[in-house]
Amino acid sequence: MTTKTNPRASRAKALFFEGYNCSQAVAVAFSDLIGLDEKTAARLVSGFGGGMGRLREVCGSFSGVVFVLSILYGYDEKRDNEGKKELYKIIQELSAEFERANGSIVCRELLGLDIKGADSPVPEERTLEYYKKRPCPDIIYSAAKILEDYINKRES
Numbered sequence: 001m002t003t004k005t006n007p008r009a010s011r012a013k014a015l016f017f018e019g020y021n022c023s024q025a026v027a028v029a030f031s032d033l034i035g036l037d038e039k040t041a042a043r044l045v046s047g048f049g050g051g052m053g054r055l056r057e058v059c060g061s062f063s064g065v066v067f068v069l070s071i072l073y074g075y076d077e078k079r080d081n082e083g084k085k086e087l088y089k090i091i092q093e094l095s096a097e098f099e100r101a102n103g104s105i106v107c108r109e110l111l112g113l114d115i116k117g118a119d120s121p122v123p124e125e126r127t128l129e130y131y132k133k134r135p136c137p138d139i140i141y142s143a144a145k146i147l148e149d150y151i152n153k154r155e156s
Contacts, residue, residue, distance in 0.1 A: 008033075012061075012144035013137050019126060021049025025140050026064025030147070034071040051107025054119040059107045061136075061143035062098055066091055068147060094146055101142050110139055 012029035020028060023045040027034075031041035047053055048063035069090055075083025099105050108115055111134070124130055131137065 006141075006145045006148050008148045009141045009145035012064075013141040016137050016140050017131065021046065021123075022060035022136055022140050023048035023064040023067070026061050026144050026147070027067050029144055030068045033151070034068055036071075050119065050123070054121055054123070056108035056111070056113060056115060056119055057106060059098075059102075059105050059110055059139065059143070061140045062095065062105050065094060065098070065143050065147045069094070072151070090150070094150060097146050098143060101146070102139055110135060 008029045012025045015025040015028050016022060020042060024042045027041040027045045028038045031038045034041070036044070045060075045064055045067050048067070049060040051057040051059060052063070070087065073090060074087050077083065095105055102110060104110055107113075113119075
């Protein structure tokens with residue numbers, strides 16, 4: 001039995017440990033595939049971290065997934081209802097898979113927070129204790145793996 005590796009998912013997780021936010025980690029791991037340099041990809045999704053600017057809404061790693069999907073399979077015509085329908089279908093399918101794997105797509109629920117609305121805009125310092133108490137690295141890996149598996153399946 002062979003095990004399938006997910007190099008982009010592993011890279012996304014590593015990028016989070018290097019200091020990128022959750023959304024950036026996913027987008028940068030796929031930047032070459034979507035035709036962007038790493039700096040541009042990181043900047044374009046920088047506000048999606050922490051569930052959109054630490055509002056703790058949709059998980060930033062899943063927002064990164066949506067960003068990559070939009071570039072790869074999105075539409076750009078105003079009335080492309082078929083393109084819109086197809087993209088939304090993909091997003092909903094991968095969202096359901098992400099939720100099955102992680103329990104939610106909402107940042108505050110994934111982190112076990114009881115808050116609704118804005119959290120402090122000040123990000124926490126990235127220390128060993130920070131990484132020990134956060135599920136984020138594994139969630140980022142999960143999001144990137146779901147995306148990587150989808151792309152590989154679609155392209156094969």
